[in-house]
Every structure is written in structure tokens, then in C-alpha cells.
Amino acid sequence: MGVLEELQWRGFVHQATHEDLAQRLEGAPLTFYCGFDPTADSLHVGSLLPIFAMAHLQRAGHRPLVLIGGGTGLIGDPSGKTAERTLQTKEQVLANAEGQRRQLARFLDFEGPAAARMLNNADWLLSLTLVDFLRDIGKHFSINVMLTRESVRMRLEDREHGLSYTEFSYTLLQAYDFLHLCEHQNCRLQIGGSDQWGNIVSGMDLTRRLLQKETYGMTVPLLTKPDGSKFGKSEGGNIWLDPARTSPYKFYQFWINQPDAEVIRYLRFFTFLSRSEIEALEEAVLNVPEKREAQRRLAEEVTRIVHGEEALRNAVKASEAMFGGALDGLDEPTLLDVFSEVPSTTLPAETLEIQPLLTDVLVEAGCFPSKGEARRMIKSGGLYVNNERIEREDLRLSRDLCLTPSMAVVRKGKKHYQLLRFQ
RNA sequence: GGUGGGUUGCCCGAGUGGCUAAAGGGGACGGGCUGUAAACCCGUUGGCUAGCGCCUACGGUGGUUCGAAUCCACCACCCACCA
Structure with missing residues (x-):
């Protein structure tokens, strides 16, 4: 199975800019990037989706660039946001970027032929000067086009919230990122959440105009729970990857509690289990749902990847003790x-x-x-x-x-x- | 800069002098049914108290009144329209 086919089967492909992206991905290794917003010092389970997509691409030989938005984070992406964001301080963004960098290192291989690299766009965005930027980059953006953007239109129609010039300009910065990465890292593909489509396309346009290079874009779905609310919120809080914010036990419990209707989808997204393994688990959900085999396996796999083997063992042990029934027999050390x-x-x-x-x-x-x-x-x-x-x-x-x-x-x-x- | 509109409990949102700890909805939590699932039904959702009750709360500060989320003044923030 080709990579794109694999990604498609797993449900990662929401939109792709080219019909022939699949062929391109079967050819010579390609450098691609995905950006992460440093809005907190930890990633949460929602961010796992693009991360896994990256991991699959890397396994197919392509070279990932992880872009931490230390520069763009200072501005704030209006995509998918209903209200203007409060600006974070530079120190905050810096600290957040560092926290996320450490977590991302777990998922990708930073060695070998397709070694991943981690970059921070603060490194090239902060030194830009306004007049140069407006002349060199801004000139290539049409306000007319920008105004038709879903994310912009939504905010323009919303009487309560509006949209500041700052956030309106955000897309130029992200487009510039793509340009920069294409120029300096030979990056040809950008992936991101489905709300990033506009930003990705902007970057492709800019790259074509200024570098005469063809680039690609692909988005992954935005996960929501069956009731439409955001994925990854539970018991009043986000499920974070940082064990200090969400304990491995709670993390494990989050996955084991997933409903039958979602669990197979999540196995495809958040584990590297093979197609046949997942199909077997799908059978199990249909025939013996009360055994919760799929949920157990999902929780195991994800917890192992995120927190490691030992944390997983403890989480399983604790879960068994508590949901298995008898507490009485247990002694103090246990x-x-x-x-x-x-x-x-x-x-x-x-x-x-x-x-x-x-x-x-x-x-x-x-x-x-x-x-x-x-x-x-x-x-x-x-x-x-x-x-x-x-x-x-x-x-x-x-x-x-x-x-x-x-x-x-x-x-x-x-x-x-x-x-x-x-x- | 001008004019008008707004700011209510976790969120949305009604209330426009006493009967209002504040309708309704959502969310969340708990119970029941189950499989640590979904759906459904029921309950709870400011603090202190066994309870009578007391206190705190409707952007902030002062004021009018026996009594204010509700009226007045000023301030802050948000929004719209105009310039």
C-alpha cells in the first residue's frame, strides 16, 4: 500500500491540493512540514492527529520539518477561532515553544536518512522589517481574495467579535514560512488541520510566484466528538501529553473510555497497528463489545507511545485494581x-x-x-x-x-x- | 472624534424597582440501566449551615430608594454606524 493510500485508509486525508500527490509521494523523498501553535507549553491529544500523519510520511521515507510557531504565535491565527485572541508575551511563547519541542521529539525520528528537523519561525520572522515585508510579500496578496476566506468572512460577519488587522495579516506570515522553508530546506509539502487550508494555499501561491516552484498541501480532519464538541476535552479539561498536566493513568483512562462508535477510527489515527489488526478489533467491537478489546488496545498503544512502557504498566495496573473489583485483598505497598x-x-x-x-x-x-x-x-x-x-x-x-x-x-x-x- | 447598542451565574441567554440565588437552554457532575460504551430516564449545579437562616453575586465606583441585576452619575471594556 502506498503512503497516501495508507493515509487515506486511516482517514488522515481531508483535502489535498493535487490529484497526483499520491504519485509524488511514491517518488523521491520529499521534505514536508507541519506547524504547531505554541498556545500552551504542552501539546494535547488533538495535536496527535497531524503528528501521526507526519510519522507515517516519515516512515515512507519523507523528511519532516516540525515548525514551532514561536513567531506566528505572537500574532495569533484567526482560523477556526470565533473571537480575537489575547496576545501572549514573547516570554510565554518562547517557553511554550520549548515545551512542545521536547514532546514532539518523541514521535519522529531525528536520526537516519529521513531525519526530522525542528525549526522555530521566530528565527526568521522576528527579524523582518515592516516596510520590506509589505513590499516583498504583501504585494503578492490580494485583499479581495483574502476577504473571501472562510475564516475571515466568518469573523467579519460576527458583530460581536470582529477581526483585528493583526490577525487578518496572520496568513501572510504563515505563507512566508512556507516560502522560507521551500527556499532554505527545499520543503515541498505542508500539512495541517483542515482549518489550515487557506493558509497552506496562500503559502503555495507565494512560493510559486517568488520561487517558481510547485508545492503541495494536504489537510487532516478536525476531530470532533459525536456531539460536535472538540475532541480531547474530558472531565472538564484538556487531555495533555505532559504527564505533569495529565497523568499517564488519566491519559490511559481517556482512551479506554472512548465510545464504540469512535474507537476504530481512533485506532487508525492514533496507533501504528496494521490494517488486519485493526480490522480484527473492529470485529471484536461488533461481536463482543462488552469486552472493550478495541478500547483497551487503543489505550495501551497510545499510552505506550506517549508515556513509555513503564508508565503504561502502572496505568494498566492501577486501572485493573480499581475497575477490576476487590480492593480488599491489596496490601499497603501494592x-x-x-x-x-x-x-x-x-x-x-x-x-x-x-x-x-x-x-x-x-x-x-x-x-x-x-x-x-x-x-x-x-x-x-x-x-x-x-x-x-x-x-x-x-x-x-x-x-x-x-x-x-x-x-x-x-x-x-x-x-x-x-x-x-x-x- | 461623534452617535447609538452592549457588559448577567462554567457558557449562551431571559429578566428592566420588591414574589430573583436570578426563567430557559447547553455543558458539567451524580444516580438508574449497562460494558469504565452509546441512547434514555431521574437528580444536582454560589458559599456557610442538621435546619430556621445568614452571607456573597448580575463590568467597576458612588448615588437615589424602606428596598436595585433592574433607576441616576461617573469610569472601564466590547460592538455597530457615521466622520
């Missing part, structure tokens, strides 16, 4: 081990002697933001200690509530665990 992945809080041992209200303790331990919420949870039957439902709001904490002499396992609802230790 518990500690299992729960190293789960939020845990240490309270002074005296707490057990004073026997305070359980609700107060839970607030202090950070399980709940307020006593009212803790009480409400009990009232609605959603609070468990060591997997036993707590019925009384005025229950006091004591040794009887502990699973081991110094530990108790608090559970909110079906899947939120927190370990309490008393020392």
Missing part, C-alpha cells in the same frame, strides 16, 4: 504502587484520632471544592470509601473507614478515585 498514578493526598495521622466530619476531610484533601458539594455528592449516592457507599452526610472519619491502618480509598461516582494517606 496500594501505594497502584495509586502512585492516582491523585493522592497525605494528611496528618492525628486526623484519625480527632475524628472530624468526613466531608470536612474531603474538602481539605481537595476531593471537593466545598463542603456543600461533598454533602451533595453523598446525598445523591455518589460517594464511596473503599468501594462502600457512604450514606450519611454527618459521618465522621475514623480508623474503621480505613482500608489499611493508614490508607483509605475515596471514590466519587464511577470512575474518580483519590487515595488518602494518614502519616
Whole structure:
């Protein structure tokens, strides 16, 4: 199977600028790039989509350029945004770019014949001067065309938000990136999210005009959940790749909780499993959905790639302990081990002697933001200690509530665990 | 610079002197059913309190009033139109 065919089967190809892109990709190795916006110091699962697309292309022998938008991040891309963005400080953008750079290094091979390179467009954008830029680059852009852009039109029609000159100009900078990379790295293909189509085409135009070189573009789909909301948000927050922001356990849980209707698609996107393996899992979803084989495999694969083998083992172990049933048989070291992945809080041992209200303790331990919420949870039957439902709001904490002499396992609802230790 | 419109709880959005911790929706969370799935049903969704209740809250600051998210003044921010 050719690379493009492979990408197509996996669902990565949303739009491509050339019919013959496939042939081009079967030929001599080609240099391609994809940009990442340094809006945070960590990437999240949404960014995995273009990353995997890059990885597949690299495996087919093409050379990836990872472009960190340290320069463009200072401006803000209006594509797909409904409101004007607040500008970030240069320091922020710099720090964010560095954080993302480290994460991206995990997915691509930086050695060998198709060694990936990491670049930061701050290196060439920050030294531009306005007048030169307007003369050399701006001249090639037609306002008439820019105004017809989906992303621009949307914002122009929106009475509330509008669009600043700064963001309006963004596309010129990204186009300039492509030009620069084509000129200095012989980059011929840009890939990006489907909201990047306009920016990609702008870059191709510019490159054709100024360098007389033909370039290509391809976009990957923008992932949404079945309800239309953004992919990668869960339990109120983004799922980040940074283990300090999203623990490997939580990361693993995110994937294992994917609905049947989506899981196969995600296996194709976020794993390197072969077609036959994925098809086998598809069968499993149809015939024995309750075994959740596909979800398990998905969670394993992605967690391994992002966090490594050891973190995966811990996440699996913790998940099995908690969702497998009996907590009772576990001794303290095992518990500690299992729960190293789960939020845990240490309270002074005296707490057990004073026997305070359980609700107060839970607030202090950070399980709940307020006593009212803790009480409400009990009232609605959603609070468990060591997997036993707590019925009384005025229950006091004591040794009887502990699973081991110094530990108790608090559970909110079906899947939120927190370990309490008393020392 | 001028004129007009706006700023409400996590988000959207109603309210335009007391009955308003503030309709409705979304989201989120919990319960039930299940398979750590989807769909569906039910409940909760400012803080403190066992509860009566008290406090904080409708951009900010002052004021009018027995009483203000609601009226007035000033300030800030956003938007539209005009120049």
C-alpha cells in the first residue's frame, strides 16, 4: 500500500491540493512540514492527529520539518477561532515553544536518512522589517481574495467579535514560512488541520510566484466528538501529553473510555497497528463489545507511545485494581504502587484520632471544592470509601473507614478515585 | 472624534424597582440501566449551615430608594454606524 493510500485508509486525508500527490509521494523523498501553535507549553491529544500523519510520511521515507510557531504565535491565527485572541508575551511563547519541542521529539525520528528537523519561525520572522515585508510579500496578496476566506468572512460577519488587522495579516506570515522553508530546506509539502487550508494555499501561491516552484498541501480532519464538541476535552479539561498536566493513568483512562462508535477510527489515527489488526478489533467491537478489546488496545498503544512502557504498566495496573473489583485483598505497598498514578493526598495521622466530619476531610484533601458539594455528592449516592457507599452526610472519619491502618480509598461516582494517606 | 447598542451565574441567554440565588437552554457532575460504551430516564449545579437562616453575586465606583441585576452619575471594556 502506498503512503497516501495508507493515509487515506486511516482517514488522515481531508483535502489535498493535487490529484497526483499520491504519485509524488511514491517518488523521491520529499521534505514536508507541519506547524504547531505554541498556545500552551504542552501539546494535547488533538495535536496527535497531524503528528501521526507526519510519522507515517516519515516512515515512507519523507523528511519532516516540525515548525514551532514561536513567531506566528505572537500574532495569533484567526482560523477556526470565533473571537480575537489575547496576545501572549514573547516570554510565554518562547517557553511554550520549548515545551512542545521536547514532546514532539518523541514521535519522529531525528536520526537516519529521513531525519526530522525542528525549526522555530521566530528565527526568521522576528527579524523582518515592516516596510520590506509589505513590499516583498504583501504585494503578492490580494485583499479581495483574502476577504473571501472562510475564516475571515466568518469573523467579519460576527458583530460581536470582529477581526483585528493583526490577525487578518496572520496568513501572510504563515505563507512566508512556507516560502522560507521551500527556499532554505527545499520543503515541498505542508500539512495541517483542515482549518489550515487557506493558509497552506496562500503559502503555495507565494512560493510559486517568488520561487517558481510547485508545492503541495494536504489537510487532516478536525476531530470532533459525536456531539460536535472538540475532541480531547474530558472531565472538564484538556487531555495533555505532559504527564505533569495529565497523568499517564488519566491519559490511559481517556482512551479506554472512548465510545464504540469512535474507537476504530481512533485506532487508525492514533496507533501504528496494521490494517488486519485493526480490522480484527473492529470485529471484536461488533461481536463482543462488552469486552472493550478495541478500547483497551487503543489505550495501551497510545499510552505506550506517549508515556513509555513503564508508565503504561502502572496505568494498566492501577486501572485493573480499581475497575477490576476487590480492593480488599491489596496490601499497603501494592496500594501505594497502584495509586502512585492516582491523585493522592497525605494528611496528618492525628486526623484519625480527632475524628472530624468526613466531608470536612474531603474538602481539605481537595476531593471537593466545598463542603456543600461533598454533602451533595453523598446525598445523591455518589460517594464511596473503599468501594462502600457512604450514606450519611454527618459521618465522621475514623480508623474503621480505613482500608489499611493508614490508607483509605475515596471514590466519587464511577470512575474518580483519590487515595488518602494518614502519616 | 461623534452617535447609538452592549457588559448577567462554567457558557449562551431571559429578566428592566420588591414574589430573583436570578426563567430557559447547553455543558458539567451524580444516580438508574449497562460494558469504565452509546441512547434514555431521574437528580444536582454560589458559599456557610442538621435546619430556621445568614452571607456573597448580575463590568467597576458612588448615588437615589424602606428596598436595585433592574433607576441616576461617573469610569472601564466590547460592538455597530457615521466622520
